[in-house]
Amino acid sequence: MSIAERTALVTGATGGLGLAIAERLVAQGCKVVISGIAPEDEVAETIARLSAGPGLAVYHRADLRDVAAIEAMMAQAQARLGPIDILVNNAVVRHFSPVEAFPAARWDEALAVNISAPFHLIRLAVPGMRAKNWGRIVNLGSVHSFFGAPNRVDYITSKTAIIGMTRAIALELSGTDITCNALCPGTLPTPAIQIRIDAIAAKKGVSDAEATREYLADRQPGGRFISYDAVTSLLLYLCSPEARDVNGAALPVDAAWTAS
Numbered sequence: 001m002s003i004a005e006r007t008a009l010v011t012g013a014t015g016g017l018g019l020a021i022a023e024r025l026v027a028q029g030c031k032v033v034i035s036g037i038a039p040e041d042e043v044a045e046t047i048a049r050l051s052a053g054p055g056l057a058v059y060h061r062a063d064l065r066d067v068a069a070i071e072a073m074m075a076q077a078q079a080r081l082g083p084i085d086i087l088v089n090n091a092v093v094r095h096f097s098p099v100e101a102f103p104a105a106r107w108d109e110a111l112a113v114n115i116s117a118p119f120h121l122i123r124l125a126v127p128g129m130r131a132k133n134w135g136r137i138v139n140l141g142s143v144h145s146f147f148g149a150p151n152r153v154d155y156i157t158s159k160t161a162i163i164g165m166t167r168a169i170a171l172e173l174s175g176t177d178i179t180c181n182a183l184c185p186g187t188l189p190t191p192a193i194q195i196r197i198d199a200i201a202a203k204k205g206v207s208d209a210e211a212t213r214e215y216l217a218d219r220q221p222g223g224r225f226i227s228y229d230a231v232t233s234l235l236l237y238l239c240s241p242e243a244r245d246v247n248g249a250a251l252p253v254d255a256a257w258t259a260s
Contacts, residue, residue: 003239004029004054007081009074009125011035011064011117012091014043016190017140020228021088024236026055030086033077034059056081064091064117065109074124083128086239089118089162090140094155107154114158115165122169126178135178136239139166143254145184159184163250170248179247181238185231186254187220222255 008025012018014036025032032050034057036043043059050057058080062073077084093113095106118139129135142159149156166182173180187193193215201211216223231253237243252258 002028002241003086003236005031006085006239007031007033007077007083008086008088008239009033009035009077009084009121010088010090011121013088014038014046014059016192017185017188017228017231018088018090019046020232021090021235022057023050024232025086025239026050026053026057028236029054031056031081032058033073033081033084035062035064035073035091037061037063065112067116067120070117070120071124074121078128083132084125085129085132085134086136086138087121087125088138088140088235089121091117092140092155092158094152096151097153098151099153102153110154110158114154115161118162119165122165122180126173129178130176133177135173135176136243137166137169137178137180138235138238139180139182141166141182141184141250143184143186143252143257145182145250146252146258166250167248174247177244179238179244181246181248182250183231183235183238184250184252184254184258186226186252186257187216188228188231189225219257220255221257221260224255226253226255 008030010018010022013022013034022032022034040059047057047059060073062069091113093110122137139162141162144156145159145163163182166180169180197211197215200214201208234253
């Protein structure tokens, strides 16, 4: 299942699941472009740590709302490391609001980052993949790719749309050794979710453990977070040579949430 020496690009990879994905790819010997919006000095230590392993990590700061910035990032990445073999579209933005109060600018931002950016990155990566007749595209969906929730219209819409994009591109690439799949995690222990748990703890004067249980009670079956390892291990399989016949799939990693 070796993917050593493959070149990967992971968006939204300065923390949370994106960073966990980048770490696993570097550990496999990949050359990984980490994309994010943090200043370079804030991620320098992370890049140095990852580059001390069997692979290589480089950082590219890019505003995924800007098509020109996306194109510049891809051009620079390919000039430095060669064509992208593995593309992981992980970056996401979201805003919580009833639809009638939803700011138009936040809606446009979500469509740009969550849907248009993956499209542009895929269209720019596929020619190099076709030239090699090998490539792996993994789009990050969500359990909310399969069902709705109130006050999250941008997230629900974009995570539903990413499944349609995945299927359409998978069909275009069928017959090649290039695949396009989606991973759909349940609730992960991301920094954004920890902020929400901290707010519950502060408001109710309870411990972090109690606030976590309350947060997960009506969300995640089993009452525990989905682990980063569960998601990244499946991603590594999808990126492997052995996964060539897994194409166009939307795979939940959710401890049976979507089965409930």
